[in-house]
Each structure stands twice: as structure tokens, then as C-alpha cells.
Amino acid sequence: MTRRNPLREIGYHVTASTISLLWLLPIILVVVTAFRSFDDVARNGVGSLPRSFTFDGFAQAWTDGGAARALVNSMLVTVPTVVITLALASVSAFALSRYDIPFRRTVLLLMLAGNLLPPQILLVPVAKLSEVLGLYDSLVALVVVQVGFGLGFYTFVLHGFMRAIPAEIQQAAVIDGAGAGQLFLRIILPLTRPALAALSALAFTWVFNDLLWAITVLRSEDRMPVTPALLGLQGQFVSMWNVIAAGSVIAAIPTVAVFLRFQKHFVAGLALGAVK
Template identity: 75%
Template sequence: MNALSRRRWATASFHVSAGGLSLLWLLPIVLVLVTSVRSFDDIAAHGLGSLPHSFTLANFGQAWSDGGQQRALINSLLVTVPCVLVTLALAAMAAFALSRYALPLRRTLLLVMLGGNLLPPQILLIPVNKLTELTGLYDSLTALVLVQIGFGVGFYVFVLHGFMRAIPAEIQQAAVIDGASPLQIFWRIILPLARPALAALSALSFTWVFNDLLWAITVLRSDAKMPITAALIGLQGQYVSMWNVIAAGSVIAAAPTVAVFLRFQRHFVAGLNLGAVK
């Protein structure tokens, strides 16, 4: 076998292996999608893993209204959207100051921010719970927003710092000569150049916060304030054997993050690659 044949064989083997792994990864997703549009009688008669013999969208309506998915989705958006906006705004300003100006102890500050993200969140559950109780914020969406911002801003500062530091200094020097203030440099020059990184972090932050369960059940208690991930647990308890309704609720919970990722997919990949190289 010559070199060309070996190369073709290796390429074909790679594609077959990658295709098989992709199908294996997609199989649970397809199962959930198919189950979400089957009736309960169909699943009870033929089994969960059988081919569908029915098609209905009533499961989504049942999960949306009776299962509380509508209220939970609103709660998740009320937490996620402010978290993404505030966290990225704070992180962008901090990264700009730490990367473009010779501030004292800036390396130490970056290491402290990065070190905070290396702590396992499990060891902080009780302190965070007690702190929200002492401040009177326990069982409120405000507490969840503040916790998500506090634990997310350090990582985003670290990523944006590496991106902004690689922006040529000559651009900022030319703006200073033209009389631009630090705020104008940040708003009109640095932020537009950092758009790929900001878009990537927006998609990443939205996914993390929206899908979070740990902090939600730590600082919240009322069912009416639970986000979508915690509501799925309640949905499973409410519809114990109705897998079609539970699957429909899972699809509803996954739809926003999938939509955000598809919208920012190009920026997501480009932003992470640029941040890694720079």
C-alpha cells in the first residue's frame, strides 16, 4: 500500500469514526425529541424505546402551563439577561484597565480573580447561603443574580485581559494624541476590536447561567421563583411516569440556549480561538 492509499484510508477511517461518534452523541437528543411528541398511551403500550406510533404537541402545552415551565422560563431570563450584561460590562472595564495601563499589583489582581474560579463551588454553598440570609436577600432572584455575577466576572476578566492586551499599543497612542479620553478609547476603540471575544463570552455566559442548577437551589426556596433547570426537577416529580411531558419540558428548557449558541456560533468559535492565540 503506497502513501496515497494509506492517506485515503486514514481519512476515510477518521470520517467513519467521527460520524459514528456523532450519531452516538445525537442518539439521546433524538430520543428526547421523539418522546416529546408521543402520546402517553403510545409509550405505555409500545415502550419508551420503540418506534413512535403517534404524534402530538399537547405535551408541550401541558409542560408549559400545568408544569410551570412558563413561569420558570421567565425567571431564568430575568436572571440570565442581567447577569450576562452586567458581568460582561464589569469584566470589560476591568480587563481594559488591567491590560492597557500600568496599574500597581495588576498581576496579583488577575491571579486572585483566576484563583477564585479554581475553587470548587461545593465548598462555598453554605457560606453563600448564610450570606444571603444575613443580607436579607435569601429566596430572591436578586440574590441569584449577584451570586452569578460574583462567580463569573473573574473568569471573563481573565479572558478579556488576554485579548485586549494583544491589541497594538500604537492604536491607543494615536487616539491619545488625537485627544481621546480613556473612556472614549474604551468605548470607541477597544470594545469594537474586542467584539469577537465579547460575543463568544456572551454565548458562554448565557449557557452557563441559564443552565445552572446548583446556585438556584442554594439561594432560592419558593417554587414560584425557581428557574427552568430547578423546575425540571419539580416537573419530574409531578409527572413521574409521563416521560412524554418530561421530555417536552426538557426541550423547552434547552431551546433558548440552543438558539443563542446558533446565533453566536461563528463569533463563539472565532472569539475563543483569538483569545487563546493572543
């Protein structure tokens, strides 16, 4: 066994602790500010030690700031987007990975190439297309856009997982009389559960926190998801940092809850992908 160098070990822990503290410092500042009163923040400054503890900022952000309505809008967009996108991606990945489809590699590369385009150059075409289709300024338009731009990446990831499943499993199921639907639902899909869980957590976070496409296809304030609503909150309560911080904390709760719920599967999916 090699002998450990105490100085190197101490230096490693000091460096890691410093980096972790620097990363957590803004989050701690936001959370602490959210529980402070407006008078405390205005009198002593945002960076001062807290001298009060109150939930007034959360109540004001929830009611006057429209955080409740924004959270509902975000969930109405995020949940259908994640379900529809992963359902379509799993079907397309199954077909591209388990069957000899002509030009399947070209199709996969084209789907992936769509995600390499800078979204800024597509803002005007997407907005015009949503107007032509009569979907502009509706949550349906935002769901369609999110599904369209996420489908290629999720298909590419699931394709890698499904392609690594041994062909003998599929052959045994076919010999037993399983059709394509049974093979997909009962064999392939359960084996890709870690990948689906990992992608669900990532997709939920990406869609829930999206700002660009929301302000592109939406105009009415009562239809805005939580991230654009935070911009409006900063304009409405420009000097009330406790309300803005409380709105940020409220907006972060769903994504944190989803990640904690799928943490086990998320780590398993990443580890499985690393082994492959």
C-alpha cells in the same frame, strides 16, 4: 502531494460517524419522546419506535408543569447577569491590560483563583450571606451570586484579548486627545467584539442552565429557573416521559437560539484566541 490511503480515510469517516451518532442519540431520543403521546410511551416503552405524534406533552409541560414561569425566571436572571458581568469584566480587563496598575498581576490571579474554588464548599456561606443581606429566596440574590462568581473568569479572558491589542493604537488615540472613557468605548471595546460575543454565548448557557446556585439561594417554586423546575417536573410527572422530555426540549430552545445567533462571532472569538 501525498497519496491518500483509502482504508484510513474510510476508517476515519466510520469512526467519526459512529461517535457523532452516539452523541446525538440521547438528543434524538428526547426529541422523539417529546412528540409522542403518553399512551404510546406507556404501552410500547420509551425506546420503541414512535406510533403517535402530538403536542400534548409540550402543552402540559408549558401549563401544568410551569415551564412558562420557569423560562421567565431564567430570563430575568440570565439577561441581567450576562450584561452586568460582561460590562464589569470589560472595564476591569481594560484597566488591568492597558494601564500600569500596581499589583495588577496579583489582582488578576486572585480574581482567577476564586473560580478554582469548588463551589460545593461555598454553598453554606453563600446561603447564610444572602439571608443576612435580606436577599434570600429572591432572583436578585441569584443574579448577585452569578455575577460574583463569573466576574473573575470573564475578566481573565478579556484581559488576554485586550492586552494583545497593539499599544500604537492606544498611543495614537491619546495623541488625538482621547480620554480613558473614549479610548475604552470607541477603540478597545469594538476591537474585542468577537471575545464579547463568544463570552456572551458561553455566559448565557452557563447561567441559564445553572442548578447549584439556584437551589442554594432560592426556595419558592414560583421563583425557580428552568433547570430546577425540570427537577420538579420529574417529580410531578414521574411516569409521564413525554411531558418530561417536552420540558427538556423547551428548556433547551433559548440556549440553542442564542448559540445560533452568535455562532459566527463565537467561532471568530475562539479562532482569534487560538491564534494568540
